[in-house]
Amino acid sequence: MIHLFFINEVSLNKNLDVCINNIRSICENNSLEYEIITTKSISDLKSKVQKNNEYVDSVYYAVGGDGTFQSLVNAVDLGNAVLQYLPYGSGNNAYRTFYNRKFDLERDILCNDTFKADLGKANSEFFVTMFGLALDSSIGKNLSKFKRFPISGKAKYYASILYSVFFDCKPVNVKMTVDGITEEKISSFISITNGPTTGGQTPISPRSSAFDGKLNALVADKISSMQVLKLFSKVKTGKHLSDPCISQYLFERMILESLEPLMYEIDGEIHYAKRIEIEACKNAVTLKGRNYEHRY
Numbered sequence: 001m002i003h004l005f006f007i008n009e010v011s012l013n014k015n016l017d018v019c020i021n022n023i024r025s026i027c028e029n030n031s032l033e034y035e036i037i038t039t040k041s042i043s044d045l046k047s048k049v050q051k052n053n054e055y056v057d058s059v060y061y062a063v064g065g066d067g068t069f070q071s072l073v074n075a076v077d078l079g080n081a082v083l084q085y086l087p088y089g090s091g092n093n094a095y096r097t098f099y100n101r102k103f104d105l106e107r108d109i110l111c112n113d114t115f116k117a118d119l120g121k122a123n124s125e126f127f128v129t130m131f132g133l134a135l136d137s138s139i140g141k142n143l144s145k146f147k148r149f150p151i152s153g154k155a156k157y158y159a160s161i162l163y164s165v166f167f168d169c170k171p172v173n174v175k176m177t178v179d180g181i182t183e184e185k186i187s188s189f190i191s192i193t194n195g196p197t198t199g200g201q202t203p204i205s206p207r208s209s210a211f212d213g214k215l216n217a218l219v220a221d222k223i224s225s226m227q228v229l230k231l232f233s234k235v236k237t238g239k240h241l242s243d244p245c246i247s248q249y250l251f252e253r254m255i256l257e258s259l260e261p262l263m264y265e266i267d268g269e270i271h272y273a274k275r276i277e278i279e280a281c282k283n284a285v286t287l288k289g290r291n292y293e294h295r296y
Contacts, residue, residue: 001057003027003034003109006045006072008064011089019063019088026106042071042269049075058082059288061109065089070128070267073119073285078126082114084288089153094128094267097195097210099291113290116283118210120194120266122276127266130198131278133256134172135189135220135228138164140265157202165229171222172262177255178217186222192254192278193217206238211291213282217249254278 005023012019020036027034037052039045049060049072060076060083062069069085076083087095087103095103098117120127132140139160146156146163171188191198193205193216208216220231223245234240241248256262256276263272 001033001059003032003059003061004052005034005036005061005063005086006048006068007036007038008045008062008068008089009038009040011064011068015088022105023063023109026109030110032109039068042067045071046075053077059084061086063088065092065268066094066129067268069094070126070269073126073128078285082286082288084108092153093130093195093197096197097129098287099289101290108289111289114286114288115291117285117287117291118194118213119281119284120192120215121279121281122264122266122271123273125266125271126281126284127194129193129195129267130265131190131192131215132198132265133174133190133262133276134187135164135169136191136198137263137265137270138168138170140268141263141270142168143268161232165225169225169228173258174262175255175257176219177257178249178251179253185219188220188223188228189218190220190256191218194280202235203238204235204240206241213280214250214252215254215278215280217251217254219247219249221245221247252280 007019009016023036037048039048060072060081062072063086066089068089072083085095086105086108120131122131142164143156143160146159149156169188171186173186176183176185191204193208194210196203196206196208198204205216205218231240231243234243240246258274261272261274262276263270264276
């Protein structure tokens, strides 16, 4: 078996050399066949995955943030690939979603167990943790404004929330069809999750799971900026779920339609479409490692 490490240079930044040396040391000390591949962009990662498709017995490692893992998921043949996520980004929600334990580089590389997990899909692209519309997509878009600030990933996420709430909060008018039932909605935000947390490891949907074959959606009514902030202040305690402006859906398939292009984000990547088909993909990915919450 060959271990293929796809390392996002941008995510690791100053930690790049240390990370590479640690991976090399673990692999060589344990006689593992390996290759380290650095990437600079999504297109670069996809190109380098294709060049390494000749390896039949291999594990693909995403070394970076959630966006790196999501890009790798969409680059490989999920029917034949085994993946592992080594979190070195600013968010790393996917690691909590799938593994639910503290990250340990050596333990995760040496563990040979595998398990199946769900993914979400928006139009033709898989997402690993979340889909966001309206305010949620604005937060994802505006996060780039704070990337270079010398603050934690969680602080950057909250800074983007404040900026988006006051300067970029536009409700959307959509026709929403959930498992065959259609309704019209004007919403300040729509959050669809494949796990309990979103950006900054915020527990937006604590009962959401990547192991039940369904996605969770929180759909807010059209509310003011101050109401949005009040709602976010309830998230830590879970009281936002009982707020009258929030509707919850547990579903397998949802369609969102609008006369105007909708800006949406999946795991931090921005997309546009007038019609968005979202579906839960049960057991879509095989992951290397152990998940203690759901399997042990």
